[in-house]
Amino acid sequence: xxxxxxxxxxxxxxxxxxxxxxxxxxxxxxxxxxxxxxxxxxxxxxxxxxxxxxxxxxxxxxxxxxxxxxxxxxxxxxxxxxxxxxxxxxxxxxxxxxxxxxxxxxxxxxxxxxxxxxxxxxxxxxxxxxxxxxxxxxxxxxxxxxxxxxxxxxxxxxxxxxxxxxxxxxxxxxxxxxxxxxxxxxxxxxxxxxxxxxxxxxxxxxxxxxxxxxxxxxxxxxxxxxxxxxxxxxxxxxxxxxxxxxxxxxxxxxxxxxxxxxxxxxxxxxxxxxxxxxxxxxxxxxxxxxxxxxxxxxxxxxxxxxxxxxxxxxxxxxxxxxxxxxxxxxxxxxxxxxxxxxxxxxxxxxxxxxxxxxxxxxxxxxxxxxxxxxxxx
Numbered sequence: 001x002x003x004x005x006x007x008x009x010x011x012x013x014x015x016x017x018x019x020x021x022x023x024x025x026x027x028x029x030x031x032x033x034x035x036x037x038x039x040x041x042x043x044x045x046x047x048x049x050x051x052x053x054x055x056x057x058x059x060x061x062x063x064x065x066x067x068x069x070x071x072x073x074x075x076x077x078x079x080x081x082x083x084x085x086x087x088x089x090x091x092x093x094x095x096x097x098x099x100x101x102x103x104x105x106x107x108x109x110x111x112x113x114x115x116x117x118x119x120x121x122x123x124x125x126x127x128x129x130x131x132x133x134x135x136x137x138x139x140x141x142x143x144x145x146x147x148x149x150x151x152x153x154x155x156x157x158x159x160x161x162x163x164x165x166x167x168x169x170x171x172x173x174x175x176x177x178x179x180x181x182x183x184x185x186x187x188x189x190x191x192x193x194x195x196x197x198x199x200x201x202x203x204x205x206x207x208x209x210x211x212x213x214x215x216x217x218x219x220x221x222x223x224x225x226x227x228x229x230x231x232x233x234x235x236x237x238x239x240x241x242x243x244x245x246x247x248x249x250x251x252x253x254x255x256x257x258x259x260x261x262x263x264x265x266x267x268x269x270x271x272x273x274x275x276x277x278x279x280x281x282x283x284x285x286x287x288x289x290x291x292x293x294x295x296x297x298x299x300x301x302x303x304x305x306x307x308x309x310x311x312x313x314x315x316x317x318x319x320x321x322x323x324x325x326x327x328x329x330x331x332x333x334x335x336x337x338x339x340x341x342x343x344x345x346x347x348x349x350x351x352x353x354x355x356x357x358x359x360x361x362x363x364x365x366x367x368x369x370x371x372x373x374x375x376x377x
Contacts, residue, residue, distance in 0.1 A: 002374025005129045011122025013089060014082045018059065019049055021077035036069050038062035038078040048072040055082045055091045057098060059116040064104040066095055080116060089126075093134040096141050097126060100368025127372050137371055144367055152360050159353040166346040170295040170339060177325040184283075187320030192279040195253070195316050196242040196272035205229045210236045213244065213272040215252045220294040221343070223250070223261050236271055244270040244277065249286045251276040251293065257314035258302035260293045262286045276319050288332035291339055292324060 010016075024043060027035055031044030038058030051072050056079040058065035067079070068091055075081060082094065098104055107120035129137065187193060196213075205212070209230040217224050236243070244250060244263050251260040253276055263270065280286045292298040305322050306312040326332065 002129070004133075005127055005374060007125055007127050009122060010082070010124040010126050011118075013086075013126055013128075014084050014094075016080055016082050016118045016121060018077040018080055019075045022074065033072050033074055034070055035074045035076060036067060036079060037076045038065055040065070040067050042076075045074045047074065049074050050081075053091060055094055055098075056080065057082060057104060057116060057121070060113075063108045063114050063116050066098045066104070068092070068095055080118070080121065082121070088128065088131050090131065090134040090138060092138040092142075093129075094126075096138065096368060097372060100365060101372045102126075127374075129374075141367070141371060145364070148360055148364055152357060155353045155356045155360065159350055159357070162346050162349040162353065165349075166339075166343050167296050169342055170291060171297040173335060174292060174295060174297040174325070178327060180331065181325045181327045183323055183325045185320060186278065186289075186322045186324060189281055189284040189324075189326070190278050190320075191281045192277070193316055193319050194241055194277050196275040196277060197239050198274055201229075201273060204231055204235055206232050209233065211267065211270045213250060213270055213275065215255055215274065218250050218252050218259055218261050218275065220259055221261055221290060223264065223267060231271060236269075239271050242271050242273070242277065244272055245279070247279070247286050249278040249280065249289050249293075251278060251314065251319070253314050254312070257306050257312055258293045258299050260290050262290050276314060276316060278319065283329060284326060285329060285332040285336060287336045288326065291336060298324075 022035065022045060027043035027045050029044055031046045033045050033048040034041045035043045035045045036056060038061045050069065053071055054069045054073075054075060056065075056067045056069060056075060058067075058078065059080040060078045062078075069075060084091070084094070102124055104116070107116050107124070108114050109117060109120055201212075207230065209232045211225065212229045212231045213223065214229065217228055231239075244267070246263050246265045246268060248263045249260050250263060250272060251258065253274055278286075278289065280289055293302065301322060301324070302314050302318075303312060305318045306314045327335070
C-alpha cells in the first residue's frame with residue numbers, strides 16, 4: 001500500500017441499510033423526486049427519503065450496480081445505502097472503488113434469488129488515502145473515464161454501422177426486384193415446410209447423441225452449438241417429421257421470428273424443437289431464402305404474416321402463405337456469393353470494433369486497479 005494510506009473494513013467505515021421500498025403503482029410520472037432502484041432511476045415520487053446524495057449498491061435484482069443519487073431522492077429497498085460514518089471518505093472515491101477492486105460480484109449470495117447483504121459487504125477492505133488525495137484521484141478518474149466513454153461510444157457506433165452495412169445492401173436488392181423476378185408463396189417454392197417437435201422435453205435429453213436444436217441455437221446464417229441439447233437414437237426415430245438434413249433452412253418461430261440458418265453439411269444428423277423447417281424446391285436456393293429472411297426486409301415481411309398479440313409466432317401456416325419475390329436460381333446464387341463477400345468484410349470490421357470495446361473495458365479495469373494500488377497519484 002502507498003505510504004500515507006490507511007485501510008479499514010467497510011463495516012467499520014460505513015453504515016449500511018436498505019430503505020423502504022415503494023411499488024411502481026405508488027409512483028407518479030409528475031412526482032417531484034427521482035426514485036432510485038438497483039438499476040438507477042426507475043420513476044418519480046411525491047416525497048423523498050434522503051435529502052443528500054447517497055452511494056447505492058444494487059442488492060436485489062441487478063446485484064452489484066453502483067450509483068450516486070441526486071440530492072433529494074427516494075431510495076428503494078432493492079439498493080443498499082452505503083453511508084460513510086465520518087468525513088474522511090468521498091462518495092465518488094468509494095464509487096470508483098466499488099466499480100473496480102472491491103469486486104462486488106464476489107459478495108453476491110443466493111442461487112435461486114441472488115442478493116447482496118450487509119454481512120457480505122462488511123468484511124471488504126477499503127484503502128484510505130487522505131481526503132485531499134481522494135479528491136485528486138476522483139478528478140483524474142473522471143477525466144479518464146470521460147475519455148474512455150467517448151472512445152467506447154465511437155467504437156459502438158462504428159460497430160453498428162458495420163453491421164448495418166450488410167443489411168442495407170440486402171434490403172436494397174430485395175426492395176427493387178428486377179424484371180426476371182417472380183412472386184410466389186413460400187409454400188409453392190418449397191418441397192416441404194413443417195414444424196419441429198412441440199412438447200415436453202426435460203426428461204428426454206441425454207448427455208450425448210443426436211444434436212437437438214432449439215431457437216437459441218439458430219443465429220443469422222449460422223448454427224450455434226453452444227449449449228446444444230442431445231436426444232438418443234430411439235427418440236430420434238420417433239421424430240421423423242422434425243428431422244433436419246443438410247440444406248434445410250431452420251427458422252425461429254418465436255422470440256426473433258424469421259431468424260434462420262441453413263443446416264450445414266457437417267451436421268448430417270439433427271432434430272429440433274419448435275422451429276419451422278423449410279426444405280426448398282428446385283426454384284429456390286436455401287441460402288437465398290436465409291439471406292432474405294435474415295434481412296430487415298424479410299423480418300418486416302415475417303412480422304406482417306406472423307400471428308399472436310402478446311408474442312408473435314411465425315408458424316407453418318404463416319410460412320407457407322408468405323409471398324416473396326425471387327430471381328432465377330442462377331441470379332440467386334450470384335447474389336448469395338456477393339452477399340457472402342460483403343458479410344465477410346463487415347464481419348471482419350465488426351470483429352475489430354468488438355475487440356476495441358473489450359480492450360477499452362480492460363483498460364478501464366486496469367486503470368482502477370492501478371489507482372487503488374496507489375500508482376495514480
